[in-house]
Amino acid sequence: SQKIEQNSEALNIQEGKTATLTCNYTNYSPAYLQWYRQDPGRGPVFLLLIRENEKEKRKERLKVTFDTTLKQSLFHITASQPADSATYLCALDEDGNQFYFGTGTSLTVIP
């Protein structure tokens, strides 16, 4: 069956360190992979999109990698800040019509 797995445990890191979140998938062949941020009680907000033929994408302090052989995406936040504390979701598009979401990883950046 199709599955998208993100870090099952909450992630706590010290301010200033790099946070690394993982997204592993099975039985998909996504053309696109997206990362979203969700704050409590709010809808997700889009952060980055990476295509299957791209290895890496950057935006300010964010970096996403996409390894279609390993079926994995890594999401990095460098120089993390307490304001980065949120839940981060990965989402895959396979057929061009809809996205399938992971369950999310809760990140807490400790001052």
Next chain:
Amino acid sequence: DVKVTQSSRYLVKRTGEKVFLECVQDMDHENMFWYRQDPGLGLRLIYFSYDVKMKEKGDIPEGYSVSREKKERFSLILESASTNQTSMYLCASTLAGGKDEQFFGPGTRLTVL
């Protein structure tokens, strides 16, 4: 500023009631989606629509129906609410297909008693 709005932030209904959740987007987007979000299960797609009057079932359509009479508005209907439909409901829209970011509404927290 682009926006997706949902009719209610919080809603409390009784078992058996018919429930309407409304979603409006002001971006002239083609595609609209309804998800529910539950702890440990993530976002699950209920229905989506890629055009006016068109609808497609998502992963969990049972107990729900949708209506899209106008491009900007996508309604989710719970024909007879049940307690297992207590959840956070999120509406989203995209310009076209999978390469486009989804814009989400603020969500409706529905409690069915």
